[in-house]
Amino acid sequence: MSAPLIDKYRKMATFDWKKLKAAVEGEEHVRLKSEVVAKMKSEPVFHRDYRVLSREEQREVVHQRWKKIVEWGLFKDPYSDLENFHALTETLEAYDQGTSARLFLHGNVFGAAVKSMGTDRHKDLIQKTENNEIVGAFCLTEVGHGSNTAEIQTTATFDNGELVFNTPSVSAIKCWAGNLAHSATHVVVYAQLHVEGKNEGFHGFVIQVRCPRTFQTLPGITIGDMGSKPGCWQGVENGWMEFKNHRAPLSALLNKGCDITPDGKYVTSFKSASEKQSVSLGTLSVGRLGIIAKGMMACTFASTIAIRYSVARRQFGPVKGAENEIPVLEYPLQQYRLFPYLSAAICIRIFQKKFVGHFTEYMMRVIMGEKSDELSEFSKEVHALSSGAKPVATWLGVESLGEARKACGGHGYLQMSRLNTLRDDNDPSQTFEGENFMILQQTSNILLGKAQSIGSIETPMSTMSFLNQKPSKFSSWSSNPVNDVLSAYRYLTYHLLQTTSAEAYRLKASGKNSFEVRNEIQIHRAVNLSVAYTEHTMIHWVQQFLKEIEDQSVKPVLQKVLNLFSLFLLERHLATLYITGYASGGKFGEDLREKLRLAVAELKPEAIALVDSIAPDDFILHSALGASDGKAYEHIMEEFRKYTNEQPRWVCDLAQFLQKRSQGSKL
Amino acid sequence: MSAPLIDKYRKMATFDWKKLKAAVEGEEHVRLKSEVVAKMKSEPVFHRDYRVLSREEQREVVHQRWKKIVEWGLFKDPYSDLENFHALTETLEAYDQGTSARLFLHGNVFGAAVKSMGTDRHKDLIQKTENNEIVGAFCLTEVGHGSNTAEIQTTATFDNGELVFNTPSVSAIKCWAGNLAHSATHVVVYAQLHVEGKNEGFHGFVIQVRCPRTFQTLPGITIGDMGSKPGCWQGVENGWMEFKNHRAPLSALLNKGCDITPDGKYVTSFKSASEKQSVSLGTLSVGRLGIIAKGMMACTFASTIAIRYSVARRQFGPVKGAENEIPVLEYPLQQYRLFPYLSAAICIRIFQKKFVGHFTEYMMRVIMGEKSDELSEFSKEVHALSSGAKPVATWLGVESLGEARKACGGHGYLQMSRLNTLRDDNDPSQTFEGENFMILQQTSNILLGKAQSIGSIETPMSTMSFLNQKPSKFSSWSSNPVNDVLSAYRYLTYHLLQTTSAEAYRLKASGKNSFEVRNEIQIHRAVNLSVAYTEHTMIHWVQQFLKEIEDQSVKPVLQKVLNLFSLFLLERHLATLYITGYASGGKFGEDLREKLRLAVAELKPEAIALVDSIAPDDFILHSALGASDGKAYEHIMEEFRKYTNEQPRWVCDLAQFLQKRSQGSKL
């Protein structure tokens, strides 16, 4: 076993991984990313080992790294320099989500909120934000309210030309705001605006919270940290904040579409509270696209680490003798457990990139001031799809890391595998920017709203058009599994829409109110509807990408990847396919599963090269089990040797204790 | 919201939770556990907060706690004082698996191995082990071998009346041995025994590795730590060990059934290498029953924390206004996500307790020296069931903690919820004492071995008897969901056995060797077979327990619990039920899912009282979200307030940096 086995596996592939990478990610993106990586490698502050840092240490390194990135001046505005922005973002997200959260929350959450809700009077602040002269945080969540943002309880009361902020109860204390506990000088904060004794509802404000020199909090503001957190979020200073008659100037009100006149009258151009709220929170939906990428990245890490390790790891063989043991990657079961996430890493990337393209077009039209029915349809569709894709991608991502850990056996549990930490890092992606089950309701609500217009559904991204045709049941398999899968998804989505909608009617007719109805149709119906619609779109978009791909040399392997991805997803709906009547008889399911097993097996010779095409640089990957040289044992032992012959101070106490026990027993 | 809502939910229950607890756990067990808890509460060394300790700190507290427990003299031998042993074990496991590992690895793994493989010449060592004059570790795993223990490469060579230990390669370095890195004075170590130039195969040895006074390693031995690990295992000093001509006396050989004569001849009474190996590793299967309990405990923690929090957490409501918001436990979807694990916590406990009963009977017969065909059938059946139940229970356990975290929204991600840490704590239970997918193969191998004797299968625990009758397809639902579920499982298991066995034949006939055949029948077939067999037994045993229960007042609620557990498990096989032909047509699946939703809903009024009946004492639970007083927000804020106005030292640097940015922009 002198030359690592991984080289043998590299040679099995039918394609050139660099070409595949270029085809999927774009050459420029690949080049820009490697520039960022080179920059990071050359800076000692980005170097790291496998020790677990304390809360204090972790935050200090995040601070140092953040400073470096700001100094580099690389972190550009997404709209002025899209390519650089994506390259930097992706690299940082892969390197450490804590560090990237530090930058994002300031620029893309705090900054974007001020920009989108503010007016000319906030220009100076926006300037300072872009120039990193201040540090921003985003304070929406309260101890008692996260998902139900409309009911947050912090108050901002107009008084004598100023705004007075208060926290009326424990559950109104702001919390979870990243950057807040130690660094923020300014925050965007949401509160109920009271003017002349009337609650004008949910509004966004921007206020200063600390003196930028002493970092003391301003009068009437108490800020604290939330204590320990898992994974990389230990390095993020999520804070809580309590107001007691904190006075801020009137300019704190982010006054696009509403204002308070100098003589203290509230005026607004919003037609309804919900219109105002949707503008106030509009910036949040942008974030969802970024979170889809977190899911993709999780699948990327999981499959890279576990598949490379599965080549180095040999266990059992056809005949006795350690020399006859085979790499665990050879076991069909091991492949079945890992390859679907490899295919997901690639397909979600392709899907997400296309989605970002659509979204950018949408945003451009919004920024240009377009007001049209089509644009509002566009907004709805973006909302439906992002609210479906964020849960699907993040659930897959977290699941993939759990499975990868198990597939690496005991060594997967070492800190240096990084798999448990990565799982903890990604865990909250299922919750923030919209709790997954909550936003799936948004997708199904929009779809259910279309149930009446079947036959004439038209949307800008055409993700719902297939619902116009009554789909037919399964008749036979074609030679193209992806087409077969898409047909099944169309039937599934259509039928789930029909049955969920019918169930809602039935419940309404039985006297339930719309709140009860919505709650009662979720399980097995609305939830599955949202997921089926989303997965259909994902698969369909990747299929389109494949049709348009220029480099024909990588098309066959991508086809294999998509075959697996689509069969893997569909198999999870097999029971529902039977229930909705798409097929009957055992053979359909048996066939589907056989096709799935086949699709898994077909990826085996390509697996290591596919991993090479998605894996981040070793420096970013930072996993003893997943390094590209395939020398897992060497890396493991290198780390082990650092802890040779350790004698913690309590061993003395142990020696005395054993001594005492032994004397005791002789009495 | 002055009186916590939890009290209202407590009153909804139809039963007395204390009676339920006594019925399920036994009064004596409940009493003994509360004695242990009281003892722990009174000792400051067992107090803890929510900070994450460093590797060094965590190990030091484990050492201190271990000392206290040894001083109490509570940790008795399982066979001489079963009740006390179980009460202590369960309490410690719930308190911190790291601390309990410290005790277990010494007494129940190291000690048990010496006892079972050793002879009279090891009596003194056993005495010292029981008296805690030495510290033991168990060294089986090597860097290159875990699952395939037969191929471990460490050698023990007979030379001049002594045994010489060597580590021939990097992959032969012992690793993962708990207690080894700092504390162990002695270890049981497995190696290939070479006598007169011949490899006599895999043997167990017990050797001293450190001086008990200086704790220096003995000549020819290098020991180190494995660095950082996740969760409570950070507190466990899993170590690695390398031999270079380490000489030990001949008495190191654990010589039950084999020996080396004074003149250097190897003698053995074992008939085959596999017989020897199964005796050498026999002690391991005992452990599996303990690991099933880890899965149960994980479900217990997950459902306790998430269900109690779901009552305190109110979000959304039928009409606007924070005062109209309802506890998230009211949402059918939230119930659907959590109640199955509550039912699993209770049912797995009942199953595991019964299994321990059977196992104890089995061990008694072994210890009495019985040698019979029936006993060897017993051994096989215990092996099949424990190899199935350990995966089923630990997968459910880890899954439950992940779902519970998500169900607690953002606050679930705080360290003080304990959910992520508990997930990390439980994660390796899926891997150690037999990697889950590996041992499922043992279950299916045993079942497949029975395929030929259908009609006359008889085993001591009768878990396979149902296979003797050809089961019939679904005809209609009865009034008892558990009976319906069991019928479905019988059909499922029977058919999976038939089809898996047929597939194996087909592959063999096509020229594949038995290694290939075994690998190729796993996915969708052998794996599902093992799981179905195990789940059938679990449900069946709980049903039997219910039939025999004395306290009739708790029977109805336990019936609800079992209804849910069995429907929940079966629903996961719905697609396979269709494939195997148990049912056809959408209605069957729709009905099954409706029954499942109903079973979930029926548990709602009982949920909090059920949680009370399984929840460990608050001191042990140690979760701000899950405390029995239902005051989650108060506990969260109490912790938050500890971190008020923190100013880490780097904030100075940040202030200067912002200052510089601002000056720069003005130039």
Ligand SMILES: Cc1cc2nc3c(=O)[nH]c(=O)nc-3n(C[C@H](O)[C@H](O)[C@H](O)COP(=O)(O)OP(=O)(O)OC[C@H]3O[C@@H](n4cnc5c(N)ncnc54)[C@H](O)[C@@H]3O)c2cc1C
């Ligand atoms: C690491 C991290 C960073 C964060 N950063 C920020 C930040 O910078 N700024 C900020 O303002 N916030 C931040 N948050 C907060 C985050 O946005 C919220 O936690 C998130 O929106 C989820 O809301 P919640 O916690 O209220 O969940 P909850 O709504 O309390 O969810 C709890 C459970 O109830 C269920 N549930 C709730 N309502 C319903 C319903 N109607 N039907 C069915 N089920 C329901 C949910 O599905 C979930 O299972 C952060 C959170 C985390 C974990």
Ligand SMILES: Cc1cc2nc3c(=O)[nH]c(=O)nc-3n(C[C@H](O)[C@H](O)[C@H](O)COP(=O)(O)OP(=O)(O)OC[C@H]3O[C@@H](n4cnc5c(N)ncnc54)[C@H](O)[C@@H]3O)c2cc1C
């Ligand atoms: C926290 C912890 C504590 C431990 N404590 C101890 C201890 O005290 N003493 C000790 O000796 N050991 C200990 N161990 C080691 C543990 O026993 C092994 O890790 C465990 O047996 C799994 O073996 P492995 O790591 O070799 O997994 P591997 O066998 O390497 O498994 C890797 C992957 O390969 C797959 N695979 C392997 N063979 C096959 C096959 N034939 N077919 C299909 N798939 C296959 C597995 O399913 C898995 O997905 C500990 C481990 C941990 C994590």
